[in-house]
Amino acid sequence: MTRKERIRKILVFSVYILILSSVQVTFPDFFTFHGQVADLMLVFVVMTGYFYGPIDGAVVGLIVGFIRDYFAGPSLGGNSNIPGATLGIGMLVFMYIGIMSAIFFTKTFHRRLLLGFVQIFIFTIIYKVGGHIMSFLVQILSGRGVEYLSFSHIILDSILPQIAVNLVAAILVILLIRYIGPYKKGVNKLLIEEMDRSGDAWQIV
């Protein structure tokens, strides 16, 4: 990779990370459907990993996760009177989302454009299900009882609306990555060598 390409990659990723993260937490009402905010940060990390590989996915996921912790990190730990703000959970979760989205299904999907939406669908479900499980476990471990959201509430009011808004947000993110992305013509040349087909990696089914 030339120096110019490296600078372009760093600059473009930095701008997208800062803008998408800030927009998500500053205007949550604008991108809301049925109580769920479009998770621009999650979509960006998944698309980065899916299109550009595990290293880009991991690094972008780590940084996005840190910003998520900084802006709105969950409350865990502390003592019974003063709960503590925890740093690091977002970093860990998003780093692994970036890596997994680069590994799972990418060979099957051949990193095709439209199948990126399927990737968003899959990882939104993984994130929401994992989040609810962790939330339930934390609630039990902290002694707040076993009462939690009902199964139908989780499916109808949490997961399905989140999938819908994330898929809509993915349109914007894919357009940004494809046409104003970190790589020329939206292709990470290092990944081309790993793929079966040669030539343009942007295939529409």
Add this chain to the structure above:
Amino acid sequence: MRRLLSSKLFILLMVTLLIVAVIIFSSIPGNPIHGITTPFSYVLDPVQKGIKSIGDNISGFFVSVSDGMSIRNENEALKAEIAELEYEVAQGEEATRRWEELKDAFQIKDSFENYTIIGTAILTREADEWFSVIRIDSGTNDGISVSSEESYAVVDARMNLVGRILSADEESAKVLPLLHEGFSVSAKVNTVNGAVVRVTGETSLKQDGLCKITRIPALIDLKVGDELVTSGQGGLFPAGIPIGVVVSVDYSSDLNRSATLRPYVNIMEIKDVFVMMPIKEDVETTTTENT
């Protein structure tokens, strides 16, 4: 050895262990981790404020265009209302003067006289249902410092309870809102000798904008419509801050009596909040007075 160190799996494992260590360390009360985020706030906050400013300007432009006519009509009605209110203000000023005289005479203590109130803007709101802490535009530079024994109450312009300060860096602070499942406050029914209960955030009620009321005394029945205020127990929240209204009760089990509360504040609608910081007595002055 070199191959191991350059192995991607090894690097991933090391990074994972480091992050887990950060998570554990940041959960310990009084840790300095949040001070480390201060340098990043110098980059992130200006960007986020810039985007907020652009968004506000854009939405303000469209609102001004679409609401032009109705604003003109409303303006006329408001002018008439202003005249009426000016008269009432003059009356109120007189009543305030009389109240001050009476307060001095009877030494009535103002509940919030011992607090410094800092007004500040909300910077960011929730990212999703688990990352739901909000950030405000005041930090340690403004006197907001949180420790394992000390935190501050946060209210809105009408003095309704919004939450408590969770952590602070130089330029900003995080607020744990009262809908959050980690939030808890001692409350009482806003009547003379009102029952003392506990109001907590609850995951299953958060999306409906409700809180849970527990520890309802056995001989007391809350009613729908009862107003709850902070009881002052615990020392963090001063007594008398309005929290919300009881909207439902559940006494089906004598051992697990509970109710739900709708908070007065709607966090998604407010733009500014106020941090209540207790005024600390000057130790030197106190020592001098004692001698």
